[in-house]
Amino acid sequence: MLPTNVTQLIGRTPVMSIEIPSRDSILVLKIEKNNPGGSMKDRMARSMVVAALQDGRLAPGGTIVESSSGNTGIGLALAAVEFGLNFIAVVDHH
Template sequence: MLCTTTTQLIGQTPVMSIAVPNRDATLVLKIEKNNPGGSMKDRMARSMVCAALEDGRLAAGGTIVESSSGNTGIGLALAAL
């Protein structure tokens, strides 16, 4: 998949399968650190922005205000691009 925006990369993280020794089980890992912001919070932030745009709470080109200086803030900044 050729992406043209950062938000298209969010959620396109790899899945890794690991056999569990001495058990009839497999552990499946979703590698969320591969999101553009390095966190699973990128998904949540994109979902919040998309939902706000769809229901009219956020106009295209509008302002997002968030008090986070952590992963949520980074995810919102990426989703706002």
């Protein structure tokens, strides 16, 4: 599938394996920083917005207000764009 919007890239993070011969094992790494917002919180934020829209807690065209100055806010902003919602990030003045 060729993505047509940025949020379709959420959760399609690459997995990398590294052999560790001395332990006869393989280390598997999921590269979450490759999500569009640079964090695994993109996945969580989008899931929260989808759930809120589905059960009616968030109306179409509604507004998300979140106290965040980091990854959760970025994930919610991405989801807001996807679903045509408004987003207000409340951040500390520091």
